[in-house]
Amino acid sequence: xxxxxxxxxxxxxxxxxxxxxxxxxxxxxxxxxxxxxxxxxxxxxxxxxxxxxxxxxxxxxxxxxxxxxxxxxxxxxxxxxxxxxxxxxxxxxxxxxxxxxxxxxxxxxxxxxxxxxxxxxxxxxxxxxxxxxxxxxxxxxxxxxxxxxxxxxxxxxxxxxxxxxxxxxxxxxxxxxxxxxxxxxxxxxxxxxxxxxxxxxxxxxxxxxxxxxxxxxxxxxxxxxxxxxxxxxxxxxxxxxxxxxxxxxxxxxxxxxxxxxxxxxxxxxxxxxxxxxxxxxxxxxxxxxxxxxxxxxxxxxxxxxxxxxxxxxxxxxxxxxxxxxxxxxxxxxxxxxxxxxxxxxxxxxxxxxxxxxxxxxxxxxxxxxxxx
Ligand code: ADP
Ligand code: ARG
Numbered sequence: 459x460x461x462x463x464x465x466x467x468x469x470x471x472x473x474x475x476x477x478x479x480x481x482x483x484x485x486x487x488x489x490x491x492x493x494x495x496x497x498x499x500x501x502x503x504x505x506x507x508x509x510x511x512x513x514x515x516x517x518x519x520x521x522x523x524x525x526x527x528x529x530x531x532x533x534x535x536x537x538x539x540x541x542x543x544x545x546x547x548x549x550x551x552x553x554x555x556x557x558x559x560x561x562x563x564x565x566x567x568x569x570x571x572x573x574x575x576x577x578x579x580x581x582x583x584x585x586x587x588x589x590x591x592x593x594x595x596x597x598x599x600x601x602x603x604x605x606x607x608x609x610x611x612x613x614x615x616x617x618x619x620x621x622x623x624x625x626x627x628x629x630x631x632x633x634x635x636x637x638x639x640x641x642x643x644x645x646x647x648x649x650x651x652x653x654x655x656x657x658x659x660x661x662x663x664x665x666x667x668x669x670x671x672x673x674x675x676x677x678x679x680x681x682x683x684x685x686x687x688x689x690x691x692x693x694x695x696x697x698x699x700x701x702x703x704x705x706x707x708x709x710x711x712x713x714x715x716x717x718x719x720x721x722x723x724x725x726x727x728x729x730x731x732x733x734x735x736x737x738x739x740x741x742x743x744x745x746x747x748x749x750x751x752x753x754x755x756x757x758x759x760x761x762x763x764x765x766x767x768x769x770x771x772x773x774x775x776x777x778x779x780x781x782x783x784x785x786x787x788x789x790x791x792x793x794x795x796x797x798x799x800x801x802x803x804x805x806x807x808x809x810x811x812x813x814x815x816x817x818x819x820x821x822x823x824x825x826x827x828x829x830x
Contacts, residue, residue, distance in 0.1 A: 472521075472662065472663065472664075472665045472667070472668055474515075474517050474518055474521045474604070474665075475517065475521060475524070475525075476517065477506050477515065477516055477517040477520075478506075480517055480520055480521060480524040480525075481497075481502055481506070481524070483524045483525065484497065484520070484523070484524045487524070487527045488527060489523075489527040489528070489529065489532070490530070491523050491527075491529040491530060491531060491532035492530070492531050492532065492533070492551045492554055492555060493520060493523035493524075493529065493531065493532030493533045493551070494523070494532070495551075495554070496547055496550045496551045496554065497520065497547055501546045501547050502516075504546055505544050505546060505547060508543055508544065509543070510536065510537050510539040510540055510543045511539060512536075512537045512539065512601055512605050513605070514536030514537045514539065514540055514543075514601075514604065514605055515536065516544060516547075518534075518536035518604040518605075518664075518665070519533055519534055519535060519536050519540055519544060519547075520532070520533060521663050521664065522534055522660045522661070522663040522664040523660075525663045526659050526660050526663060528788075529660055531551070531555065531737070531738070531739055532660075533547070533548070533551055533737075533738060534602070534603075534604075534664040534736055534737055534738075535548070535602055535734075535735075535736060535737075535738065536601075536602060536604045536605060537601040537602050537604070537605045538596070538601075538602070538726050538734045540602075541728075541730075541731055541734070541738075541741075548738055549561050551738060552731075552738050552741065552804065555738065555739055555802075556739075556741075556742065556802045556803065556804040556805050557778065557802055557805075558802075558804065558805035560805075561730050561731065562729075562730055562805065563729070563730065563731055563732035563741070563742045563804055563805060564732075564805075564806070564807050565807075566732075566743075566807065566808060567807035567808060567809055567810075568709075568713045568716075568807075568808045568809055569709075569808070569809030569812070571709065571710050571713050571714075574706045574709070574710075576705060576706055576816055577704060577705070577706040577707075578702065578703050578704045578705070578706070579703040579704075579705055579749070579816065579819055579820065579823075580702065580703035580823070581703075583702055583703075584752075585703070585751060585752050585823055585826070586702060586703035586749045586750070586751050586752075586819075587701070587702075587749075587750040587751065587752065587795060588651070588699060588700065588701050588702065588749070588750045589699065589700060589702065589703055589704065589705050589708045589747075589748070589749050589750075590651075590697060590698070590699035590708065590747075590748050590749075590750075591697070591698050591699075591705075591708050591709060591712050591745065591746070591747040591748070591812070592695050592696065592697040592698075592712075592745070592746050593695070593696050593712070593716065593733075593743070593744045593745050593746075593808075594691070594692035594694065594695050594733070594735045594736075594740050594744040595692065595693065595694040595695075595696065595719075595723075595725045595726075595733060595744065596692060596693045596694070596725060596726040596733070596734050596735060596736070597614050597617065597618075597693050597694070597723065597724070597725065597726065598724040598725060598726045598727075599724075599726075600613075600614055600693060600726075602736045603664060603665040603666050603668060603736060604664065604665040606665075606668070607669065608669045608672045608673065611669060611672055611673025611674075611689050612672065612673045614673065614688070614689065614693050615635075615673045615674075615675065615688050615689065617723065618677075618686070618688055618693075618694060618723065619633050619677075620722070621719055621722035621723045622677050622686060622719075624718055624719075624721075624722050625679075625684075625715065625718055625719075628679060628681065628683070628684070628711065629679050629684050629711070629714065629715050629718070630679060630680060631677055631678050631679035631680050631684070632677065632678070632680075633675055633676070633677040633686075633688075634675055634676050634677070634678075635671075635674070635675040636671035636674040636675050636676070637671050637672065637674070637675075639675075647676070651699075651784075651785075651786075652676065652678065652682060652685060653676050653687075654676075654687055654690040654691075656670050656671075658787070658788065660788075661691055664736070666690075666691055666736070673688065673689045674688060674689045674690065675688050675689075676688070683698060683699060683700050683708075683711060684696075684697070684698050684711055684712075684715055685697040685698075685699070691736055691737065692735050692736055692740070692744075694723075696712060696715055696716060696719065697712075698711040698712035698715070703749065705747070705812070705816060709747075709812060731804070732744075732804060739803070740803055741803065741804045742803045742804025742805060742806070743803045743804065743806065743807065743808045743811045744803055745800070745803055745808050745811045745812065746799045746800065746803065747799055747800055747811065747812050747815040747816075748782075748797050748798060748799035748815070749797075749798055749799075749815075749819055750784055750795055750796070750797055751795065751796060751798055751819065751822070751823075752793075752794055752795050752826075753770055753794060753795075753796055753798075753822060753826050754793075754794030755826055755829040756768070756769050756770040756773065756822065756825060756826050756829065757769075757770045757791065757794055757796065758794075759829060769825075770796065770822075773818075773821070773822055773825060774798065774801075774818070774822075777814070777817065777818030777821055777822075778800065778801050778802050778814055778818065779798050779799065779800060779801060779814075779815065779818040779819075779822075780798070780799055780800070780801040781796045781797070781798050782796065782797040782798075782799070783796070783797065784796070784797055798815075798818075798819060798822065799815060800812070800814045800815035800818070802814065
């Protein structure tokens with residue numbers, strides 16, 4: 459059972475412990491998570507008995523971080539209202555992660571897509587293997603995974619399919635449900651970096667895989683350069699990707715798709731947080747722009763400051779970038795190729811988030827070259 463007795467939260471299949479048990483686990487566990495840092499005794503005492511109007515609890519928000527000591531963050535919003543009801547916990551954690559001094563977010567700005575002052579980050583074609591930008595969106599009026607159920611997931615899936623039918627030209631494609639997809643096809647799509655999987659322990663403890671695979675699936679354009687994930691971590695993820703380093707092409711395609719889909723669906727958003735997402739790391743622009751990039755030297759070199767870790771980690775920290783392995787979050791690098799993306803998504807506009815990634819990646823390419 460995901461919900462607590464007496465709450466309006468739907469029955470589902472991930473165990474949410476009692477809040478006191480979770481608090482105890484967090485006190486005893488060794489973790490560097492932002493949850494541990496910001497859930498002080500004072501904040502805990504203030505929030506432990508509060509509920510959102512859907513019946514969402516603090517236990518649902520912290521279950522993942524209390525059970526997974528490897529969490530970097532460890533907190534999810536049980537439903538959109540959690541950002542205000544549990545504000546004393548979310549606000550400082552949000553400011554810490556996104557490096558902002560106030561929980562506020564500018565209006566969306568995707569830049570002047572017809573006059574972008576960048577194009578291919580790697581005209582040589584030798585360093586950047588592929589480029590991908592994704593945004594997350596939540597359907598207004600629907601809960602996040604702890605408060606969801608099979609019927610709601612199917613409703614969201616059906617509404618999205620209707621909107622996807624409006625896409626045309628290069629965005630035109632087909633929707634594939636995970637429920638009917640052949641296992642081999644699913645595995646191939648995962649291996650090719652197109653499709654999500656259900657193997658993230660943190661997301662599992664946050665109810666992210668409840669009722670799996672009901673209501674889940676993927677849409678892709680005929681050339682597989684534009685994709686939509688339905689009911690993975692967020693209700694929706696829009697993705698634009700292609701081989702090589704042409705960030706401008708990837709960005710233009712994504713912005714075009716967002717505009718069409720925004721006309722046909724209503725997304726959850728508020729002035730303070732921008733677009734609302736399940737995880738506080740994705741709030742605001744929700745934009746993660748990444749390259750798969752070859753950095754064999756930087757990843758082997760030690761930090762210049764002598765601390766443990768690689769020079770790559772050091773440079774990424776300096777430019778607000780985040781390195782991941784090539785099969786996504788919590789995976790390892792293969793052959794010196796890393797997924798490197800902007801880390802901050804809130805408190806800056808979409809085009810600024812993209813530029814943060816672009817400028818950092820250009821610096822990384824220069825440093826990698828100098829190490830030759
Ligand atoms: P996200 O949170 O952006 O969805 P994940 O880390 O879960 O990211 O990765 C999802 C999938 O996207 C993984 O298969 C990952 O390898 C792939 N991916 C991410 N960035 C790129 C990229 N630049 N090129 C190709 N695939 C990518
Ligand atoms: N909860 C996980 C952690 O704390 C993931 C955080 C960010 N990633 C995400 N997919 N939302 O490590």
